[in-house]
Amino acid sequence: MEFSGILSYIVSLAIMAGIYAIFCLGLNIQWGYTGLFNIGIAGFFCIGAYTSAMITTPMPSGIYAQYVHQIFGLNLPFIFGLLGAAIVCGIIALLIGIPTLRLGEDYLAIATLGIAETIRLIFNNEQWLANGPRGLMDMPQPFHNLVSPQNYNYIYLVITIIAMVIIYLAIEKAIRSPWGRVLRAIREDEGSASMSGKDIFNFKMQSLIFGSMVMGIGGALYAHYTKAISPSVFTPLYGTFIIWVMLMAGGSGNNKGAILGAYVIWGIWVGTKFVTDFLPYTLQSRAPYIRFLIIGILLEIILLYRPQGLMGEEKRISKLID
Amino acid sequence: MIELIVYGIVLGSIIALGAIGLTMVYRIVGFANFAHGEFMTAGAYIALFFVSILLPWMGFPDSRFVPLSFGWRMVVAFPFTMAAVALIAILLDKILYKKLRAKKSGAVILAMSSLGASFIIRMTILIIWGSDYIFYRPGLMRPALHLPLGIKIRPDQIFIFCAAIFLVILLHLFLKRTKMGKAMRATADNTDLALVTGIDTERIISWTWAIGGGLAAAGGVLYGIDVQLHPGMGWNFLIPIFAATILGSIGNIYGALIGGFVIGIAQQVSTAFLAPTYKLAVAFIIMIIILLVRPQGIFGKE
Amino acid sequence: MTILKVENVSAGYVTESNILHNLSLELNEGEIVSVIGPNGAGKSTLLKTIFGLLKPREGRILLKNEDISGLKPFKIAQKGVSYVPQVNNVFPSLTIQENLEMGAFIRDDDYTDTMEEVYALFPVLKERRNHKAGQLSGGQRQMVAMGRALMLKPQVLLLDEPSAGLAPIFVASIFDKIKEINTTGVSMIIVEQNAKEALKMSHRGYVLAMGQNVLDDKSDALLANEEVGRLYLGG
Numbered sequence: 001m002e003f004s005g006i007l008s009y010i011v012s013l014a015i016m017a018g019i020y021a022i023f024c025l026g027l028n029i030q031w032g033y034t035g036l037f038n039i040g041i042a043g044f045f046c047i048g049a050y051t052s053a054m055i056t057t058p059m060p061s062g063i064y065a066q067y068v069h070q071i072f073g074l075n076l077p078f079i080f081g082l083l084g085a086a087i088v089c090g091i092i093a094l095l096i097g098i099p100t101l102r103l104g105e106d107y108l109a110i111a112t113l114g115i116a117e118t119i120r121l122i123f124n125n126e127q128w129l130a131n132g133p134r135g136l137m138d139m140p141q142p143f144h145n146l147v148s149p150q151n152y153n154y155i156y157l158v159i160t161i162i163a164m165v166i167i168y169l170a171i172e173k174a175i176r177s178p179w180g181r182v183l184r185a186i187r188e189d190e191g192s193a194s195m196s197g198k199d200i201f202n203f204k205m206q207s208l209i210f211g212s213m214v215m216g217i218g219g220a221l222y223a224h225y226t227k228a229i230s231p232s233v234f235t236p237l238y239g240t241f242i243i244w245v246m247l248m249a250g251g252s253g254n255n256k257g258a259i260l261g262a263y264v265i266w267g268i269w270v271g272t273k274f275v276t277d278f279l280p281y282t283l284q285s286r287a288p289y290i291r292f293l294i295i296g297i298l299l300e301i302i303l304l305y306r307p308q309g310l311m312g313e314e315k316r317i318s319k320l321i322d
Numbered sequence: 323m324i325e326l327i328v329y330g331i332v333l334g335s336i337i338a339l340g341a342i343g344l345t346m347v348y349r350i351v352g353f354a355n356f357a358h359g360e361f362m363t364a365g366a367y368i369a370l371f372f373v374s375i376l377l378p379w380m381g382f383p384d385s386r387f388v389p390l391s392f393g394w395r396m397v398v399a400f401p402f403t404m405a406a407v408a409l410i411a412i413l414l415d416k417i418l419y420k421k422l423r424a425k426k427s428g429a430v431i432l433a434m435s436s437l438g439a440s441f442i443i444r445m446t447i448l449i450i451w452g453s454d455y456i457f458y459r460p461g462l463m464r465p466a467l468h469l470p471l472g473i474k475i476r477p478d479q480i481f482i483f484c485a486a487i488f489l490v491i492l493l494h495l496f497l498k499r500t501k502m503g504k505a506m507r508a509t510a511d512n513t514d515l516a517l518v519t520g521i522d523t524e525r526i527i528s529w530t531w532a533i534g535g536g537l538a539a540a541g542g543v544l545y546g547i548d549v550q551l552h553p554g555m556g557w558n559f560l561i562p563i564f565a566a567t568i569l570g571s572i573g574n575i576y577g578a579l580i581g582g583f584v585i586g587i588a589q590q591v592s593t594a595f596l597a598p599t600y601k602l603a604v605a606f607i608i609m610i611i612i613l614l615v616r617p618q619g620i621f622g623k624e
Numbered sequence: 625m626t627i628l629k630v631e632n633v634s635a636g637y638v639t640e641s642n643i644l645h646n647l648s649l650e651l652n653e654g655e656i657v658s659v660i661g662p663n664g665a666g667k668s669t670l671l672k673t674i675f676g677l678l679k680p681r682e683g684r685i686l687l688k689n690e691d692i693s694g695l696k697p698f699k700i701a702q703k704g705v706s707y708v709p710q711v712n713n714v715f716p717s718l719t720i721q722e723n724l725e726m727g728a729f730i731r732d733d734d735y736t737d738t739m740e741e742v743y744a745l746f747p748v749l750k751e752r753r754n755h756k757a758g759q760l761s762g763g764q765r766q767m768v769a770m771g772r773a774l775m776l777k778p779q780v781l782l783l784d785e786p787s788a789g790l791a792p793i794f795v796a797s798i799f800d801k802i803k804e805i806n807t808t809g810v811s812m813i814i815v816e817q818n819a820k821e822a823l824k825m826s827h828r829g830y831v832l833a834m835g836q837n838v839l840d841d842k843s844d845a846l847l848a849n850e851e852v853g854r855l856y857l858g859g
Contacts, residue, residue, distance in 0.1 A: 035430075037430045037433065037434070039437065099610055099613065099614050100610075100613070103613055103617065105429065105430050105433075106353065106354040106429060106430070106433050107568075107613055107617070109354065109356075109430075109433060110354065110561070110564050110609070111609075111610060111613070113356075113560075113561070114561050114602075114603075114606035114609065114610070115606075117561065117602060117603075117606070118602070118603040118606055121599055121600060121602065121603055122603075124599070125597055125599055125600070236557075237441065241437065241438075241441060244434065244437075245438075248434075285452065286448070286449045286452070289445045289448040289449045290445070290449060292441060292445050293441075293442060293445035293446065293449065295441075296438050296439075296441040296442040296445060297442060299434075299435070299438040300418060300435055300438050300439070300442070303422065303427070303431060303434065303435050303438070304418070304421055304422065307425075307427070307431065501725075501729070504718065504722050504725060504726065505726065505729060507715070507717065507718060507722075508715045508718055508722075508726045511715040511716055511717050511718060512712055512714075512715050512716070514709070514712065515709065515712060515713060515714070515715060516715075516726075517677075517697050517698065518675070518677070518697055518701075518707050518709060519701070519726050519727060519729055519730075519772065520697070520698040520701035520702060520729055520730040520776070521698065521726070521729050521730075522698055
């Protein structure tokens, strides 16, 4: 394989890992800092991707409209897609949070799981919403006229990294603020956070919304990268579980850990492909299951032997207190 | 509509088998077991192994109890399947959850690890059997019986309902009449006092897993008999069985039974108004409503 | 003969923070020993440590010269020690009969005789044997709790505030029952808020404060002691 081929392969890995890193950062706000057990990430993934897709593509017209149905199409630039995804996910998070945040941790988990599954069902079933199982395609890629198509990924990598860094810095700032300290106090021990129930609820809600907006951006970036999305992408495995493994592997409660975990686990995920490539032909159809089995076992090993992940929780959050 | 309710009762009895185990594990072991649906899947597929590979290999003859769709092979396979999944559940606890409990991991970590376990089980099934839809007895015509009151039901489905009720009665007798059963109820009531009384709570936990896994496996096999087997079947039951458990109050076995029927009927009746794929969403909405209106369930205290 | 000995025990719930400091106590065979002191003195913690719900960080606990420090509760129960917690001390959804059966859980032998003895001690329970324990009054529940502990036929019985939350008429009858149980040869340690009553029916008493021994003596002597009376017995 020639060098440029290897390089572009690595770039595409880095983009996917970067997108997942953004999800991990979002989850870290909810889980790492606030202790919210959200296993419905796939739902925000889905909504972020579809929202951005529909904001940035035009409504189908003419003959095309007979084959592609979507509920709206604004044909706005890429950046609006990202922002729209974030805002819509934030609103959805608010709606989800109202009934579920008062519940205990596992109830929240079941609720988020159910919501993600329901969202996927709706997108799959309601053709008029976003073309049902066939999904949407041709999301615009910003700056694509600057370089030849085979080199476009370099630009997208830059875009992804910029988004990741901006989000990282924003979260870091928020966590070191008084707001962030309250969040961690809530996670440590709700009872002694010595605030009224209403205040705790508000803080959790803010954390849920903030994290979901970040996830929405991740979903949007995914849509514009792959240029084709459908409900079958946003499964509990690819859209939720793998992100949890990434965050636990990197270190929950640690933003650098979130990013590291994404890259490491994505690297392992890709690495398992090379392993299964060696399988005999008859087993090839089982390859994705074997790969996922490995990831699942990896999570259990992490939980048993190194639950703090590679980087552990950040020790010094605020120079003022610690 | 009658048909829907009738089938809802059949479906509900399968949901109940899953919910009863889930509610017991939730109360006694103390966390939400996201792998419970996969015990159902495992049951269905292990029974498939017995019925289509092991028993034929052992020379066990094929048979069929007309008008049911199965015969002696399934009858023999059934209890062994339940035992096998019971064993898997106990092993899973010993390898994984027990160690996490020893480290004083919280309920969330346990739940997270059960999520991982659910994927591990499902991937294993996918690796062994692939993703196709399978029938215990392919190509069989299974006509419905036409009973009075306009009820149409397949003989298999009558069997499923009876089998579920039978298992619940067995469980009831076990809990009420045997020493271990009473000890389980005691542990579910007041775990600290059970420890003080000298009950070995680890043994109770193993028994809980065994019963929970066994009942879930039964549910999976019954579903497979009625509909078909596919690796995602247990996952699709996860939300309904959680909904039934919460509706019936966590820790309450009879509540889980009732909850199962309610969810099953609600799901089936909903197909008169919504597309069938939304059955899962119906279970979910009911669950959310309960959590909002009466989170302690029908039988819980304030 | 000393049946139970607590030797210089320190223990606590949270790391680096002890509730009990260098505590010592002796229980002789056939005795009732009461443990009194203000709230937070560590009286309940002492019982929990003896019963293995808490592991002593220093010192040890001897049952008839056998070191039982830190053994699991069910092992300690097997050696003939029974414990009645202060709260949540019955299985509410089990019947009275079933509660008692649970008390005998670790016994392999036939326990019908013991059950008859317990019912003889608490006739009210016999009438209601098929009622759920959670539906009983406070006094009756306390009886179930003690009956459950007695099903073990223990040598040593640990009672944590048996009169707590009971109406005054029941307090007297509970203490009478305790004395009755003692006559069958069961040695007891009783932790009590109601210090005066506890001393009146015990042989010896230990006064604790801040997790440490303050004073111990024959109960009569403690009752007569003016300072004890002023500080701990409400004048």
